[in-house]
Amino acid sequence: GQQLNQSPQSMFIQEGEDVSMNCTSSSIFNTWLWYKQDPGEGPVLLIALYKAGELTSNGRLTAQFGITRKDSFLNISASIPSDVGIYFCVRGSNFGNEKLTFGTGTRLTIIP
Amino acid sequence: DTGVSQDPRHKITKRGQNVTFRCDPISEHNRLYWYRQTLGQGPEFLTYFQNEAQLEKSRLLSDRFSAERPKGSFSTLEIQRTEQGDSAMYLCASSLLAGGVVDEQFFGPGTRLTVL
Numbered sequence: 001g002q003q004l005n006q007s008p009q010s011m012f013i014q015e016g017e018d019v020s021m022n023c024t025s026s027s028i029f030n031t032w033l034w035y036k037q038d039p040g041e042g043p044v045l046l047i048a049l050y051k052a053g054e055l056t057s058n059g060r061l062t063a064q065f066g067i068t069r070k071d072s073f074l075n076i077s078a079s080i081p082s083d084v085g086i087y088f089c090v091r092g093s094n095f096g097n098e099k100l101t102f103g104t105g106t107r108l109t110i111i112p
Numbered sequence: 113d114t115g116v117s118q119d120p121r122h123k124i125t126k127r128g129q130n131v132t133f134r135c136d137p138i139s140e141h142n143r144l145y146w147y148r149q150t151l152g153q154g155p156e157f158l159t160y161f162q163n164e165a166q167l168e169k170s171r172l173l174s175d176r177f178s179a180e181r182p183k184g185s186f187s188t189l190e191i192q193r194t195e196q197g198d199s200a201m202y203l204c205a206s207s208l209l210a211g212g213v214v215d216e217q218f219f220g221p222g223t224r225l226t227v228l
Binding site: 040041042043044045048088090098099100101102103104105 | 116143145147152153154155156157160168203205214216217218219220221222
């Protein structure tokens with residue numbers, strides 16, 4: 001089946017550091033989404049990407065849809081304590097956002 | 113609060129019992145989704161509805177699982193004869209299909225099921 005592999009699996013950083021994580025797929029996607037999940041809560045959409053090569057920002061977050069349509073990265077600049085959580089890259093279906101397929105996740109921890 | 117709500121937030125049950133979860137989507141949303149998330153994994157799609165019609169079911173949805181959305185608003189997910197492997201977080205999401213375009217899925221806080 002289709003797999004979304006995220007790296008790294010976990011990150012331990014200090015407040016103020018920049019963060020970079022990526023996601024690769026064995027197949028081509030038409031839509032890349034990045035969600036964040038706080039402990040005990042449901043995932044929340046951060047950024048949506050719809051075109052190969054697209055670079056999109058949302059505040060301190062920047063994400064890009066790879067040219068090959070098989071990868072994406074998410075960067076977080078100047079991390080703050082509320083950035084703690086699990087970040088998922090997500091595939092939407094070819095027709096839109098039905099049936100999301102989530103990656104393996106990157107767990108971000110900020111060391112005091 | 114106008115987000116997706118789920119009830120209960122936590123459920124502990126004994127193996128073999130039946131459980132039912134409820135999801136109330138955002139009021140104008142016509143699509144409703146159920147996902148299951150086990151510890152350390154991302155959510156996995158179970159099923160989705162457009163209004164009251166159940167349009168797709170995953171292989172993960174065994175015959176012990178049934179979901180309904182009788183009036184196209186709230187939905188219930190029932191698990192019969194629960195097994196320890198059913199222990200997971202059950203997430204509900206909703207979205208709006210309009211003009212042939214499906215908008216963002218908004219997730220509820222989930223129901224955490226523990227089967228003893």
